[in-house]
Amino acid sequence: MSSQSIVPIPADSPFSLANIPFGIFSTQSDPIPRPGVAIGEHILDLKLLAFEGIFANHGISCDVLKHTTLNAFAALGRPITSSVREYIQSLLSPSSTSPLHSNPSLLERCIVKQTEAMMHLPFDIGDFTDFMSSTTHAKNTHSGHGHGDVNVDMFDPPRAAPGRASTILPSATPVVRPVGHLPPQNHLSSGLPRGSSEGSVLAPTNELDVELELAFFVGVPTEHFERVPVEKAEEHIFGVVLLNDWSARDIQGPETLPFGAFNAKNFASTISPWVVTLDALEPFKVPHDIRKVPSYLADKGDMTYDISVSMEVIADGSTTDQRETGEARSSLRNSYWTFRQMLAFHTLSGCRMRTGDLIGTGTLSGEDQTSLCSLIEQRKHFPHRMFLQDMDEVILRGWCGTPQRGVGFGECCGIVLPARL
Amino acid sequence: MSSQSIVPIPADSPFSLANIPFGIFSTQSDPIPRPGVAIGEHILDLKLLAFEGIFANHGISCDVLKHTTLNAFAALGRPITSSVREYIQSLLSPSSTSPLHSNPSLLERCIVKQTEAMMHLPFDIGDFTDFMSSTTHAKNTHSGHGHGDVNVDMFDPPRAAPGRASTILPSATPVVRPVGHLPPQNHLSSGLPRGSSEGSVLAPTNELDVELELAFFVGVPTEHFERVPVEKAEEHIFGVVLLNDWSARDIQGPETLPFGAFNAKNFASTISPWVVTLDALEPFKVPHDIRKVPSYLADKGDMTYDISVSMEVIADGSTTDQRETGEARSSLRNSYWTFRQMLAFHTLSGCRMRTGDLIGTGTLSGEDQTSLCSLIEQRKHFPHRMFLQDMDEVILRGWCGTPQRGVGFGECCGIVLPARL
Numbered sequence: 001m002s003s004q005s006i007v008p009i010p011a012d013s014p015f016s017l018a019n020i021p022f023g024i025f026s027t028q029s030d031p032i033p034r035p036g037v038a039i040g041e042h043i044l045d046l047k048l049l050a051f052e053g054i055f056a057n058h059g060i061s062c063d064v065l066k067h068t069t070l071n072a073f074a075a076l077g078r079p080i081t082s083s084v085r086e087y088i089q090s091l092l093s094p095s096s097t098s099p100l101h102s103n104p105s106l107l108e109r110c111i112v113k114q115t116e117a118m119m120h121l122p123f124d125i126g127d128f129t130d131f132m133s134s135t136t137h138a139k140n141t142h143s144g145h146g147h148g149d150v151n152v153d154m155f156d157p158p159r160a161a162p163g164r165a166s167t168i169l170p171s172a173t174p175v176v177r178p179v180g181h182l183p184p185q186n187h188l189s190s191g192l193p194r195g196s197s198e199g200s201v202l203a204p205t206n207e208l209d210v211e212l213e214l215a216f217f218v219g220v221p222t223e224h225f226e227r228v229p230v231e232k233a234e235e236h237i238f239g240v241v242l243l244n245d246w247s248a249r250d251i252q253g254p255e256t257l258p259f260g261a262f263n264a265k266n267f268a269s270t271i272s273p274w275v276v277t278l279d280a281l282e283p284f285k286v287p288h289d290i291r292k293v294p295s296y297l298a299d300k301g302d303m304t305y306d307i308s309v310s311m312e313v314i315a316d317g318s319t320t321d322q323r324e325t326g327e328a329r330s331s332l333r334n335s336y337w338t339f340r341q342m343l344a345f346h347t348l349s350g351c352r353m354r355t356g357d358l359i360g361t362g363t364l365s366g367e368d369q370t371s372l373c374s375l376i377e378q379r380k381h382f383p384h385r386m387f388l389q390d391m392d393e394v395i396l397r398g399w400c401g402t403p404q405r406g407v408g409f410g411e412c413c414g415i416v417l418p419a420r421l
Numbered sequence: 422m423s424s425q426s427i428v429p430i431p432a433d434s435p436f437s438l439a440n441i442p443f444g445i446f447s448t449q450s451d452p453i454p455r456p457g458v459a460i461g462e463h464i465l466d467l468k469l470l471a472f473e474g475i476f477a478n479h480g481i482s483c484d485v486l487k488h489t490t491l492n493a494f495a496a497l498g499r500p501i502t503s504s505v506r507e508y509i510q511s512l513l514s515p516s517s518t519s520p521l522h523s524n525p526s527l528l529e530r531c532i533v534k535q536t537e538a539m540m541h542l543p544f545d546i547g548d549f550t551d552f553m554s555s556t557t558h559a560k561n562t563h564s565g566h567g568h569g570d571v572n573v574d575m576f577d578p579p580r581a582a583p584g585r586a587s588t589i590l591p592s593a594t595p596v597v598r599p600v601g602h603l604p605p606q607n608h609l610s611s612g613l614p615r616g617s618s619e620g621s622v623l624a625p626t627n628e629l630d631v632e633l634e635l636a637f638f639v640g641v642p643t644e645h646f647e648r649v650p651v652e653k654a655e656e657h658i659f660g661v662v663l664l665n666d667w668s669a670r671d672i673q674g675p676e677t678l679p680f681g682a683f684n685a686k687n688f689a690s691t692i693s694p695w696v697v698t699l700d701a702l703e704p705f706k707v708p709h710d711i712r713k714v715p716s717y718l719a720d721k722g723d724m725t726y727d728i729s730v731s732m733e734v735i736a737d738g739s740t741t742d743q744r745e746t747g748e749a750r751s752s753l754r755n756s757y758w759t760f761r762q763m764l765a766f767h768t769l770s771g772c773r774m775r776t777g778d779l780i781g782t783g784t785l786s787g788e789d790q791t792s793l794c795s796l797i798e799q800r801k802h803f804p805h806r807m808f809l810q811d812m813d814e815v816i817l818r819g820w821c822g823t824p825q826r827g828v829g830f831g832e833c834c835g836i837v838l839p840a841r842l
Binding site: 126127132152154156157159160161162163164165166167169176178179180181200202224225227248251254255256257258259260262263264266267268294295296345346348349350351352353354357420 | 547548553573575577578580581582583584585586587588590597599600601602621623645646648669672675676677678679680681683684685687688689715716717766767769770771772773774775778841
């Protein structure tokens with residue numbers, strides 16, 4: 001890939017010319033957040049190019065690339081954002097008559113090293129929703145929350161829950177261990193029914209967990225009471241990120257009935273900073289395994305994306321730490337629902353979508369023991385794996401096809417800080 | 422009251438000089454939404470007064486009263502917003518040296534009839550959360566959603582759920598009957614377990630319901646991972662509105678496990694347009710009945726507000742319609758949790774609050790049959806009461822102490838339109 005761009009691109013970079021993911025960054029010399037695309041180990045500053053008039057003939061108001069979020073740009077819709085992405089690819093291609101090629105001074109000004117940039121949330125996120133997409137995760141986690149009726153089909157109808165938008169964090173933001181209303185003993189070992197909270201205390205969670213997910217951003221909004229059919233759903237999707245839906249399992253237990261997790265999840269969710277567009281994902285479309293779906297979600301063009309994901313827990317920095325930490329590798333192919341089906345189901349009731357709404361897949365666990373995407377699940381097979389300890393770092397990664405294809409998500413990181421008492 | 426303002430105030434108005442609730446309105450002649458306060462049957466245009474420099478010596482940047490939402494104003498905090506409200510009271514008082522008194526032309530320009538104004542959402546709402554606050558509602562509704570373990574204490578820990586912010590509507594916005602994934606027959610009569618969805622179909626809800634609630638807006642935001650103790654919670658609360666958390670009970674049944682309602686509630690929630698401040702509510706503080714609370718929510722100054730609420734369903738406009746519709750009258754005193762406790766619990770985990778976040782009490786049902794604040798509950802005692810039909814109008818009302826005290830919420834209305842197939 002490296003020879004195909006005027007910016008050098010390492011062979012194993014997730015940000016090849018075939019990717020061109022969008023993000024919001026700032027630098028020490030210009031601390032105002034602004035749009036950029038990742039290219040190799042660099043960022044192309046789109047705001048600066050917009051001020052230079054580079055996009056003037058490409059069907060967009062350059063103003064949208066001068067904002068502090070991607071909302072206005074993504075709201076333009078895929079025909080326009082796709083065309084801008086293609087034009088950026090041509091700008092970075094050495095074979096073109098790119099103004100960046102002919103103007104080394106401009107190139108120097110608009111290229112920033114990623115190591116010298118700070119990444120921000122790519123969107124102003126209106127609402128966050130998280131789906132249940134893994135049959136394995138459903139079996140592993142929702143037979144243990146104190147409700148007797150575990151034979152309910154978790155995929156008929158699809159299950160999803162509103163989440164907390166105010167605490168979505170960009171990758172690399174530390175996460176403070178939450179305090180919560182805890183049963184008197186660790187419920188996993190106590191044998192108490194999970195609904196019981198007799199003698200509960202306020203204490204830091206002992207069971208801080210990760211959930212490895214993907215999530216997509218809504219681009220084109222919908223109207224109040226508008227229903228989006230499966231076939232039209234991708235017109236409303238801008239792109240995809242990695243998502244770590246941090247969860248405190250001991251806080252979650254007692255609060256699960258009847259509403260699901262609240263304080264167990266509302267303290268933080270971390271996303272990767274670079275939004276990989278559906279256009280970049282297009283070459284990685286693969287058939288979606290036939291599953292039982294309600295007729296209103298039947299999809300003639302039933303395809304998903306071949307996106308691999310992984311999680312790694314790096315134990316608290318101490319090189320002498322020998323404890324067993326979590327790891328997993330899975331795929332979007334383990335998701336019962338496609339992105340199209342998620343958006344179609346979400347708007348079934350007429351629920352309005354706004355640009356920047358974030359919709360998570362839910363934990364992507366597969367059947368294999370190496371593909372369990374949360375620690376609570378891994379501990380069933382690897383009892384020595386511990387929940388997250390203070391100063392542990394969690395790193396999620398994602399890539400399409402093989403890593404060599406050059407279309408990846410980079411990393412979604414977060415380090416755990418001690419609770420504040 | 423009428424003699425105490427330079428604007429005439431009907432004796433039964435909820436918007437006396439003792440209230441001064443804030444809202445966002447527009448008019449035909451000036452369609453840009455702007456802040457105002459309700460006074461009798463009129464609105465005092467705060468943006469116009471800000472442009473006139475009326476607030477110049479009152480410790481605020483006048484800019485915040487020129488915005489299209491109340492967010493910037495409410496974020497200033499209670500010492501400042503209280504002082505502005507008091508100053509507005511003095512402006513409207515005939516005994517003062519009010520510039521409105523001495524300048525009839527200014528008074529004429531800054532007073533708008535409510536009937537000539539359109540009301541908008543008062544805040545840009547970041548996140549919406551709904552609590553469970555009524556023991557009666559918990560018993561009535563959460564023993565019927567297919568989970569066996571109904572002996573769980575729904576108030577230990579407190580229960581709350583994230584809701585959908587994008588579909589919060591200002592009063593008077595029509596609500597389109599949602600379509601959803603429905604069991605083959607009405608589950609209330611079929612005897613099917615509520616989790617079962619065999620043979621489900623996509624159809625308009627047959628069980629559209631109302632939930633009569635109050636809700637408060639966050640004023641001063643919190644930091645990530647900051648915990649707000651009960652005693653400090655009111656510093657972060659700007660004011661209170663009525664909330665109708667529309668619910669489709671037949672859609673809700675199958676989707677309840679394990680996450681709670683999703684499409685059953687995400688299509689619409691309606692709020693009253695005038696935000697009654699905690700300052701206006703202060704004279705109506707009453708002791709909060711002693712209830713069992715976790716130690717971290719124990720409150721030495723355990724007070725709630727004496728706010729009465731009512732709901733009325735007006736059958737589809739046909740004067741010949743003799744069917745029995747819903748009605749109820751209840752009180753915030755039926756809430757297990759105070760506003761202080763709700764905010765304290767919400768931030769226990771460190772969940773960040775933003776200005777404009779909306780937190781609902783949950784359905785305020787009392788034990789009495791006349792105080793059941795949803796139709797699904799009323800139907801247990803009044804089987805002939807029907808769920809909402811197309812063109813039915815729901816009107817919620819709220820007032821403090823007796824109606825004659827002049828501090829009320831006005832109305833929160835919504836009419837049901839037929840489903841879009």
